[in-house]
Amino acid sequence: MIRKIVVIVLLFASASFMAQRSNSSPYSYFGVGEEFNTNTVIQNSMGGIGVAFNHYKYLNFTNPAAYANLRYTTYGFGVLNNDLTVKTSTTSQNSTSTSITYVALAVPIGQKAGFSIGLQPFSSVGYSLNNAVLNTDGSTSEITLYSGNGGINKIYGSFGIKLFKELSLGVEADFSFGSVENSIINQRDNVSLATKYNEETDIRGGALKLGAQYKKELKNNLVLDLGATVKLAHDLNVTGKDYLYSLTFSSGGGESPRDTLSISNINGSYTIPIKSTFGAGIGKLDKWYAGVEYENQDAFTTNGLLANTNNAYKYGNSNRFSVGGYYLPKINSISSYWSRVTYRAGLRFENTGLLVDGTGTNTDFTEIKDFGISFGLGLPLKRLSTVNAGFEFGKRGTTANNLIQENYFNFRLSLSLSDTWFVKRRID
Template identity: 70%
Template sequence: MINKILVAFLLLTSVTFLAQRTNSSPYSYFGIGEEFSETTVEQSSMGGIGVAFNHYKYLNFTNPAAYSDLRYTTYSFGILNNDLTVKSGTSKQNVNSTSLSYFALAFPIGNKAGLSIGLQPVSSVGYSLTNTATDFSERTSFSGDGGVNRIYSSFGIKVAKGFSVGVEADYNFGNVDNSILKEINGVSLATKYEENTFIEGTSVKLGVQYQKELKNKLILNAGATFKLGNSLKVTGDDYLYSLTFTGSPKDTVSSNKINGKFNLPLKSIVGIGIGKYDNWYAGLEYENQEAISTTGLVASTSGAYRYGSSNRISLGGFYLPKINSISNYWNRVTYRAGARFEKSGLMVDGSGNNTNFTPIDDFGISFGLGLPLQRLSSVNLGFEFGKRGTTNNNLIEENYFNFRLSLSLTDKWFEKRKID
């Protein structure tokens, strides 16, 4: 009964978080917003690695093949708190936002397979910027909110000794609203441009993993995933209208239907790792994707930004001193650390002449703790310091601190009761 109440509470909390503004980054204006990595708190604390890693109780959002090693039912709820310092050439501002990271359930199917289902944000939009002319003759305000979420199902199965395969399917959906308000001194009416869009699409991911035991109880892991190319359909309306300075719309100048697509090419991730079972692990991972393209979206072809190929390299791992220690609690704590460098693929022109595009890169260092609870459950804490963007070319640099928290409840389901 307690488990059912807890699951109901987490579901209600998830819906509440999904309804809130969950982002403060100016870069969330572009495309479908700031994209979240598909990682658990445990994975994020290790630099985002996970394609080669598998475990009997941990969720793995990177590689569905990892669920072939699952032996316990695990349900988990994750939260992200982002403290962001935004810096331009002349000013600095600090903002804070909190969002749902995921809500997921995974359970074994027999001794060679596992299944996971869950809800997770894909991207988030949440910005508010104002540009005032040097002589204060006019002011332009930019704002946006919304985002895209996904419902997914992952399945992994062991097909041979040490070799597993997996498949994941998801449905992406969400609303994104953007607006531009322009006010000019001496003009009685302001003008406002507004976009209201709905984004949806499906995707499929294939995964493989290989595991081999070496000498001295060392275990070698290798893995790869391939997220097949797909499109996110964008539909909605845009409006241009005049309004009074009290904010009341007066006349609609124009309105149009929006019908376009974000075309996402194949994304591949490969990785390798080595470690000792429930003691330590170290892994290296590389991700690559060709440039995103768009169809029928004016904002993406106006020249302000464009996409190039993206890639990421991550290094991380964990150390667990003694999993069955009775005398020392801290010997049963899992210590995690990692680092990542990412080329997001987004390139922005800050000069205003649509000829000088600067890539928006991201670098982060992370660490975390896995605090054991009763039986196999745990509370996981993750901390990440990083920097994205640059102040060059009239752009914005973001320095961020991410605090992540998850509760992972692990138990055995479908177990026959033993009667003495």
């Protein structure tokens, strides 16, 4: 039965991925948009740790070496609901968006290896911004509207193998694809026609990640885990067209294009540098676990993109520090269901690497930082399957330097179905 459920949900989720618009953040204006945190609900509930963490029935999107410890075929399906409050120094606005965050299947190979395949969103674009220039009497002399939509999805395949009792290695290959549309409309007072710059791009590119995990059994059933991954530098190629034309607006706000001023081809790229992640954890299997993780990446560059033409932003080095863990009172409790529930919590401190100039001088750039506190529950179902619920409160950005602060509440939900596939029956 579980195999039929997996096939049905896989087909439904794959179609939904292509159609979803899952972002309303103004910061999705920059670069490839707002990048998704490509972790499972379980990992996100523990502050995002995962490079050293492994489990016999859980997916792991951080370190492919973790699949060497997989013992059950596991299907995972995740959903995110984001409640966002956007604040400036004078105003605030609320929005809500819901999206599918991953569809993945992991299968063990014997007792020393495993692999996983899946589909995830990589980034999402969904913004609508405006900037007004006022006359000395307070009337509007010029207004510029910025808008964008689209995003990038990612298909991945991971493989992990245990070389020795304590050491596992893994490799992951992925391919990103998607389309993004950005536009700028400028309307001046006493000018009958507005102008619009529209950029339509397709984005493609592959990447490779290498991972390793070391597991050491200590006294009193304690287990020490160490892990590291390196995602190699790669390019996301950008192709498309940009259009510059004049237009008028109808009384209802609709656009009526007039004269095309220029059309040109786009052929650029995002150059994404190497990303390194290191972590350590300690605990008792199916009892408790505590871990820390650090991630670092150099600045990446962009070429031939609309958002880069006004020099309103640039990239610096990014890094993240996470700490988290779980507690499971009694996995085989008969008298109490809540003793079989897994309780998770974590913290995340992140420097996104994005620097934005809110003054318009192109000289005063502010680092955009992100902080989140999370917790979650693993609710057991029959056999080995679970429903995982995660909650995260966070803040990104600042109202200083004429910028925007985002306060968000993320509710994540996943269904994790585990079973023993490809096992030869002993009794017919």
